[in-house]
Amino acid sequence: MIKWGIAATGNISNQFVQGLKRIKGGEFYAVASRDLSKAEAFAKKYGAKKAYGSYEAMAADKDIDIVYIGTPNDSHITLAKLYLNAGKNVLCEKPMGVNAKQTAEMAKLAKKKSLFLMEGMWTRFFPVTQKVQAWLAEGKIGTPRFMSAFFGIESGENWRKSFALSGGSLLDVGIYPLAFTMLVFGNDYAALKGMSLNNAEGIDEVNTFIMDYQDRLATIACGVGQRMHNRVYIEGDKGRIKVDGNWWHPKRAVLTTGVQDVVDYAEKKTVFKDNYPSTGFQYEAQHVNDCVAKGLTESPIMPLSDSVAIAQAMDALRKEFGVVYKED
Ligand SMILES: NC(=O)c1ccc[n+]([C@@H]2O[C@H](COP(=O)([O-])OP(=O)(O)OC[C@H]3O[C@@H](n4cnc5c(N)ncnc54)[C@H](OP(=O)(O)O)[C@@H]3O)[C@@H](O)[C@H]2O)c1
Structure with missing residues (x-):
């Protein structure tokens, strides 16, 4: 089973996790919020084993295979770097970077670390x-x-x-x-x-x-x-x-x-x-889960070159x- 961590408990994380709960070969394992009580409530609602009171604390969890980033745009690069540097694969909400410089920097780091990185352009998976x-x-x-x-x-x-x-x-x-x-x-x-x-x-x-x-x-x-x-x-x-x-x-x-x-x-x-049932995030989540299970570092459907373009x-x-x- 691929173990997923979710960074942030806002609108899109709630929608994403409902799709994630429907996939095969992956599980919703942990959630992080800036506020521990919000992480605990989210974990209880959707059935995660771990809840963390900071994004940094979740990065230290050795059991997590991939982190989904659902925070506002300006923080995507900081969190993607945090999790990639901690050895985690990353699925980052769109826009992955605020500009092309950031997007290319994130792609470069994932390549250097031989980790999977994809921008959450979920439309492509329907x-x-x-x-x-x-x-x-x-x-x-x-x-x-x-x-x-x-x-x-x-x-x-x-x-x-x-x-x-x-x-x-x-x-x-x-x-x-x-x-x-x-x-x-x-x-x-x-x-x-x-x-x-x-x-x-x-x-x-x-x-x-x-x-x-x-x-x-x-x-x-x-x-x-x-x-x-x-x-x-x-x-x-x-x-x-x-x-x-x-x-x-x-x-x-x-x-x-x-x-x-x-x-x-x-x-x-x-x-x-x-x-489709639920929110539809199951299609993207299943694809990413399959990519990580196969050891791929990029999605053939949403490659990093497309994110940069x-x-x-x-x-x-x-x-x-x-x-x-x-x-x-
Ligand atoms: N794929 C899609 O269809 C789709 C749809 C909507 C949005 N998005 C993307 O998802 C991201 C988040 O959107 P959202 O609609 O989920 O926003 P939201 O409801 O405001 O939630 C964002 C969450 O990020 C965390 N956060 C961290 N730093 C923050 C800050 N400075 N201000 C506010 N929240 C902060 C908060 O979680 P904690 O309090 O738990 O830390 C907050 O609940 C955006 O990048 C957006 O482009 C994608």
């Missing part, structure tokens, strides 16, 4: 995402030339809009449509152009950008404190793929082929559904937006 990739590979929509992806949420609380905690809509939610675009169109875009609405702290609350791949274009929009009509469309010369609902942890994709006209009557629709794109976009972090 059967719906994999079905979309299969439809594309099978040429179901012909040659894709355009895609659009939107992700805007109502909530704009705590760290999401904070300069001190390296928030902002691009790193919080925009990273999903960016990573999805790079999954479909690749990492070798030719140009990026973007605009944003920044708050008084200089953090982007709403932004939009275009990725130019020369023979393909993508248009993306995202926001915190600004709800959007969230969906992904991939448009080809023979059809279209749509992923809607909460498409970053998708339950449904629709493939539309046939004559595309002003009216839809000649079109044929194929729907792929996956009504995504971080580089976000750095370039933030230059366009005029968003500068203390870490830059």
Whole structure:
């Protein structure tokens, strides 16, 4: 059994651990919080053997194989280094680093230590995402030339809009449509152009950008404190793929082929559904668990080179937006 430690007891750690509880070959073993009573309550609620009152104390536990980091963005690098230096594999919530420099530094340390490291881009592990990739590979929509992806949420609380905690809509939610675009169109875009609405702290609350791949274009929009009509469309010369609902942890994709006209009557629709139980984190957790069990140091589905490429794109976009972090 692979033994998991969870760093932090916030929103996403609660969701992650519910998925983790469903996997094979791994167990929720320990949890750490800045506050011991919160760690103890979390351990009791989800059934962990150990509870630690600091992130550092958990690093000293020799039995832990892998740590999941679910703290705010600005602390990811410090904690990833703490656990990698303590000989633990790491699954770090997105964005892994606040900028490309941090992301590359983390990747370098994991490589040096021969330990597994992955950014928690959980969208990639859902059967719906994999079905979309299969439809594309099978040429179901012909040659894709355009895609659009939107992700805007109502909530704009705590760290999401904070300069001190390296928030902002691009790193919080925009990273999903960016990573999805790079999954479909690749990492070798030719140009990026973007605009944003920044708050008084200089953090982007709403932004939009275009990725130019020369023979393909993508248009993306995202926001915190600004709800959007969230969906992904991939448009080809023979059809279209749509992923809607909460498409970053998708339950449904629709493939539309046939004559595309002003009216839809000649079109044929194929729907792929996956009504997964629990939070959906089981797919990512199972994949990471399998990688660690096999002794891999990187995921073949979410490799570190993709994390660095995504971080580089976000750095370039933030230059366009005029968003500068203390870490830059
Ligand atoms: N994969 C996804 O879909 C997804 C969704 C949401 C968020 N995320 C990512 O997950 C991370 C955390 O997001 P969240 O929504 O879980 O946030 P959250 O509810 O505010 O929880 C963050 C936790 O981090 C710990 N923490 C350590 N230093 C902190 C500080 N200075 N201020 C506040 N909390 C601190 C706290 O746990 P203790 O008090 O126990 O120490 C806190 O409960 C972010 O990096 C975010 O990008 C991913």
